[in-house]
Structures are given as C-alpha cells and as structure tokens.
Amino acid sequence: MICRSLLLSITLGMIVLMVSACGNDEKASVPVPPRQKVKVAPRPSSADVKAVEDEQKAPAGYVYDPAGLRDPFQALVMIRKPVLDDGQPLTPLQKFDLSQFRLSAIVVGKEEPMAMVTAPGGKAYVLKRGVKIGKNGGVVTKISPDLVHVEEKYYDFTGKLSKTSLELGFIKKAGDN
Numbered sequence: 686m687i688c689r690s691l692l693l694s695i696t697l698g699m700i701v702l703m704v705s706a707c708g709n710d711e712k713a714s715v716p717v718p719p720r721q722k723v724k725v726a727p728r729p730s731s732a733d734v735k736a737v738e739d740e741q742k743a744p745a746g747y748v749y750d751p752a753g754l755r756d757p758f759q760a761l762v763m764i765r766k767p768v769l770d771d772g773q774p775l776t777p778l779q780k781f782d783l784s785q786f787r788l789s790a791i792v793v794g795k796e797e798p799m800a801m802v803t804a805p806g807g808k809a810y811v812l813k814r815g816v817k818i819g820k821n822g823g824v825v826t827k828i829s830p831d832l833v834h835v836e837e838k839y840y841d842f843t844g845k846l847s848k849t850s851l852e853l854g855f856i857k858k859a860g861d862n
Contacts, residue, residue, distance in 0.1 A: 776817060778802075778810055783819035783835060788853045791830060798828040802853065823851065831855065 786802040789809060800812040812818065816825045818835060827834040833853040841847050 777804065777808070778812075778816065778818040779820065779822075781805055781820065783821070783823055783837070783851055783853070786818070786853060788833060788855050791828060791833070793828070793830050798830075800825075800828050800833045800853075802833075826850075 781804055785805045788800060789803050790801040792799045792801075797813060801809050802812060802818075803809050812825050812828065812833060814825055814828060817823065818825060819837065821837045821839050823835040823837040825833060826836045831854060835851045835853065836848055837851060838846065838848045
C-alpha cells in the first residue's frame with residue numbers, strides 16, 4: 686500500500702513539473718519581411734516559339750564527319766601516332782589493328798617458327814619473324830609455342846618516341862585450363 690501511494694505521488698509530481706515546463710514563455714520574435722510580388726514574364730507567342738525551334742535545328746543536309754578528329758572519349762595516354770616507313774605501301778596485315786587479329790595456329794619445328802592469324806574478313810595470313818602487322822607499325826619479334834610477340838614503335842601524346850611489346854595468344858574458351 687505504501688509503495689502504491691509513493692508511486693502515485695511521484696507520478697503526480699512528474700506531471701506537475703511537465704505541465705509547468707510547458708508554460709508560454711514570451712521570446713523576442715524576429716519580424717518576417719512582407720512577401721514581394723514576383724513579376725512573371727509574358728508567355729511567348731507561338732510564332733516566337735517556332736522561330737527559336739528553327740534556329741536550334743541543324744541544317745537539313747548536315748552530316749557529322751569525325752575523320753581526322755581526335756576521339757574525345759579516348760584517354761590522352763592512349764593516343765599513339767605510329768612510326769611508319771615513308772613510301773612503302775601498306776600490306777593487308779597493316780590495315781587492321783593488332784587487337785582485331787585472332788591467332789589460329791603456331792608451327793614450331795626445326796626451322797623458323799611460323800604462326801597463322803585470321804583477319805576480321807576471315808582471311809588467314811602466315812607470320813614469320815620480321816613481318817609487319819597492325820596499324821601502329823608492329824613487327825613480329827618472336828614466335829613461341831603459345832604466343833606471338835609483336836613490338837610497336839609509336840609517338841605518344843607528348844611526341845616522345847616509345848615502344849611497347851604486345852602478345853597475340855590463343856583465345857581460351859570456357860572450360861579450358
């Protein structure tokens with residue numbers, strides 16, 4: 686009984702404190718500036734809208750030609766200008782990028798090793814050491830039992846002569862180890 690009366694008196698005391706804390710204190714209020722009217726621009730007439738649309742349209746016979754322009758989405762470090770011999774016509778192997786060729790076979794024996802690659806058109810070509818391949822003036826430097834090593838000389842975006850070594854390998858299919 687004493688516990689109930691004690692609990693009841695504590696609860697009533699808490700309620701009185703909370704109600705007294707919710708009193709209406711008058712604080713200094715910040716005056717709110719009156720709203721200003723915003724001027725709305727008059728709607729353009731249909732003739733004005735048509736004139737603006739005509740100006741924004743491209744000429745009827747315009748066709749974008751990216752020939753000779755740099756690809757804006759290609760990173761500057763990837764821009765390479767090939768070192769090509771002047772006056773020599775390009776071979777069919779030099780008309781495609783190195784990444785477009787597929788290695789078909791490699792023959793290694795007593796004599797000089799040879800490899801066969803397939804071009805994008807489906808035509809096959811035989812490679813030996815010293816054969817030029819790719820648009821960037823690549824030269825086959827070595828043919829091993831599973832790879833064809835190609836060295837490319839090029840000018841990077843700063844104009845400095847650089848060389849890189851690339852490899853053509855067999856494409857592994859799913860399930861091959």
